[in-house]
Amino acid sequence: MKKMTMTTKILVWMVSGLVVGSLINAFANDSEVVQTYLVGGLFHVAGAIFISMLKMLVVPLVTFSLICGVCGLGDVNKLGRVGLKSFLLFMLTTALAISLAIGLSSLIGPGKDFEMAESTTQSFTAPEAPPLTQVIIDLVPSNPIAAYAEGNMLQIIFFTILFAVCILMIGERGKPIAEGAERLNEVMMQVVNVVMNIAPYGVFALMAKTFSLQGLGLIVPMISYFGVVALVLLLHATGTLMVLLKLLGRVNPLIFLKKMRATQVFAFSTSSSNATIPVTLRSTEKRLGVDNSTASFVVPFGATINMDGTAIMQGVATVFIANVYGIELGLGGYLTVIGMAVLASIGTAGVPGVGLIMLAMVFNQVGLPIEGIALIMGVDRLLDMMRTAVNVTGDAAVTTIVARSENSIDMTTYNDPDAGIVEEVHLPHGEQTAKG
Ligand code: ASP
Numbered sequence: 395m396k397k398m399t400m401t402t403k404i405l406v407w408m409v410s411g412l413v414v415g416s417l418i419n420a421f422a423n424d425s426e427v428v429q430t431y432l433v434g435g436l437f438h439v440a441g442a443i444f445i446s447m448l449k450m451l452v453v454p455l456v457t458f459s460l461i462c463g464v465c466g467l468g469d470v471n472k473l474g475r476v477g478l479k480s481f482l483l484f485m486l487t488t489a490l491a492i493s494l495a496i497g498l499s500s501l502i503g504p505g506k507d508f509e510m511a512e513s514t515t516q517s518f519t520a521p522e523a524p525p526l527t528q529v530i531i532d533l534v535p536s537n538p539i540a541a542y543a544e545g546n547m548l549q550i551i552f553f554t555i556l557f558a559v560c561i562l563m564i565g566e567r568g569k570p571i572a573e574g575a576e577r578l579n580e581v582m583m584q585v586v587n588v589v590m591n592i593a594p595y596g597v598f599a600l601m602a603k604t605f606s607l608q609g610l611g612l613i614v615p616m617i618s619y620f621g622v623v624a625l626v627l628l629l630h631a632t633g634t635l636m637v638l639l640k641l642l643g644r645v646n647p648l649i650f651l652k653k654m655r656a657t658q659v660f661a662f663s664t665s666s667s668n669a670t671i672p673v674t675l676r677s678t679e680k681r682l683g684v685d686n687s688t689a690s691f692v693v694p695f696g697a698t699i700n701m702d703g704t705a706i707m708q709g710v711a712t713v714f715i716a717n718v719y720g721i722e723l724g725l726g727g728y729l730t731v732i733g734m735a736v737l738a739s740i741g742t743a744g745v746p747g748v749g750l751i752m753l754a755m756v757f758n759q760v761g762l763p764i765e766g767i768a769l770i771m772g773v774d775r776l777l778d779m780m781r782t783a784v785n786v787t788g789d790a791a792v793t794t795i796v797a798r799s800e801n802s803i804d805m806t807t808y809n810d811p812d813a814g815i816v817e818e819v820h821l822p823h824g825e826q827t828a829k830g
Contacts, residue, residue: 399815399816400590400591400593400594400656400815400816400817400818401655401656401659401815401816403594404593404594404597404656404659404660405655405659406594407594407595407597407598408594408597408598408601408659408662408663410598410601411597411598411599411600411601411602411605411663412601412602412605414598414602414605414606415437415601415602415603415604415605415606415607416605416606416609416610418432418433418602418605418606419605419606419607419608419609419610420609422606432602432606433602433603433606433607436599437599437600437602437603437606438599438603439599440595440596440598440599441596441599441600441603443596444592444593444595444596444597444599444600445596445600445664445666445669447589447592447596448589448660448664448669448670448672448673449545449668449669451582451585451586451589451671451672452545452668452669452671452672452694453542453545453550454578454582455579455582455583455585455586455671455672455675456547456550456551456554456671456675456690456694457542457550457554458575458576458578458579458582459579459582459675459686459689459690460551460554460555460558460690460691460694461554461557461558461561461571461572461575461579462572462575462576462579462686462687462690463558463686463687463688463689463690463691464554464555464558464559464561464562464687464690464691465558465561465562465568465572465575465576466685466686466687467687468562470559470562472687472800473555473559473691475800476688476691476692476796476800477691477695479796479799479800480691480692480695480696480792480793480796481695481699483642483792483795483796484695484696484699484700484788484792485736485740486638487634487635487638487700487702487788487791487792488700488701488702488705488735488736488739488788489732489736490630490634490702491626491630491634491702491703491705491706491709491784491788492705492706492708492709492731492732492735492736493709493732494626494629494630494634494706494709495622495623495626495705495706495707495708495709495710495713496709496710496712496713496728496731496732498622498625498626498629498710499622499626499709499710499713499714500713500728502618502622503713503717504618504619504621504622504710504713504714504717505618505619505713505714505715505716505717505718506717508618508714508717508718524741524742526737526741529740529741529742532546532548532549533548533549533552534549534552535549535550535552535553538550538553541553545668547668547694547697547698548698548699550694551691551694551695555691558572558575579686582672583676583680584819586672586673586675586676587676587816587817587819588819589672590656590673590676590816591816591818591819593660596663597659597660597663600663600664601663604775604776604779608775608776612772612773613773613776616769616770616772616773618714619710619711619714619770619773620773620776620777622710622714623706623707623710623711623777623780623781624777624780626706626709626710627703627706627780627781627783627784630702630703630706630784630788631651631783631784631787632651635647635702635787635788635791636648636650636651638791638795639791639794639795642795642798642799643791643794643795643798643799644798645794645798645803645805645808646809649808649809649811650682650790650791650794652811653677653681653682654677654786654787654790656673656677656816657670657673657674657677657786657787657790658783658786658787659783660673660786661779661782661783661785661786662779662780662782662783663779664782665775665778665779665782666782667696667697667698667701667782667785667786667789668697668698670697670782670786671693671694671697674693674697674786674789674790675689675690675693675694676814677790677814678693678790678793678794678797679814680807680813680814681807681813681814681815682790682794682803682807682808683803683804683805683806683807683808683813684793684794684797684802684803685797685802685803685804687802688793688796688797688800688802688803689793689797692789692792692793692796692797693789693790693793696788696789696790696792696793697785697786697789699739699740700739700785700788700789700792701739701748701749701781701785701788702784702785702787702788703780703781703782703783703784703785703788704739704748704749704752704781704785705735705736705739706781706784707749707753707777707781708731708735708749708752708753708756709731709732709735711753711767711770712728712731712756712757712760712762714770715757715762715763715766715767715769715770716762718766718769719762719763719766721761721762723760723762727760730759730760731756731759731760734755734756734759734760735752735756738751738752738755738756739752741755742755749774749778749781750767750771750774753767754767
């Protein structure tokens, strides 16, 4: 019998977690033993450890990988070009995503016959978003150690690129440092492999916990909103991004989709583009064949500023709330929403719970009631999982397109279905270590 690949294994455990969680929600909601020992005990602990393990990889992996990337590039002009191209493409995909969301939801009209009485009683206070000037100032870390300690991705990228460029500037004497970073990067990639091997159980715990707390029943009153967001997410991931990959990247989009499956599952179960960076980096480099010099920069940059799925949620939420409150936004209003959402995605980089802060900014601008956000909060946890999977797909698609335009993708690897497949790891034995 053919052995199950790691991705299939992760998928199977993910679905099992979903089923177990939903069953607990339906039948064991009042069982103190199940709630205390399973949901609040085993699932909570195993899930939290798994997320921490992923997050633990992000800062060292991005740092070593970026040093390798810049030193491997050897050309600072190319770095600027890759930066500009990826920035413009991130803006383009976000604008397309939200336009599709607004267009389709205007057609379908979710929320037109929504009964307010069905709504949740939750209230919503919008968290403060920092002003754009502060975001720009904050790109430069006043203390790199603090930036690393806090995992501030844009500051880490800024400092690491500067550091790596200076390694190049000191010439021969910098070589050992670049080589050291290369080895450290290799070690970190191996740590990613090890973590991927335990991922099935971590993913199971996360799914079981989420679904035992969030029964699927809560979607029912919100089905029109939920359904439209899900539909647009699907269309963007399997339509818009694939067309861009075909037209701008001149690659086979089906291969891309297939190879992104593991990354999407990680994003789905962790709901965090940031925690998924190690897996996105691994997939783009080892599975799709993108050169480290491009992936090491575009992937973490995208995880921070590019959020297509989040923009889609905002587009649909705007139309939905406008319909519920009977407010006519008009073409001008919708264009403002598109512009705001694109700007907000840059402005709120690195802020946790970013989706809802951005939505509050958008609502403020077009005069929709911020309290409306309370209505959609109930289903936001589930939608967050789905949109994060789309966010990372967008990051990887842009990385592939930029790599193709820079000729820094190995098409043999891209087209090889087995390239970079996750293997089971084996701990080294005594003789091996003795041999060195
Ligand atoms: N959870 C999303 C991400 O990490 C962001 C959001 O929509 O809140 O990509």
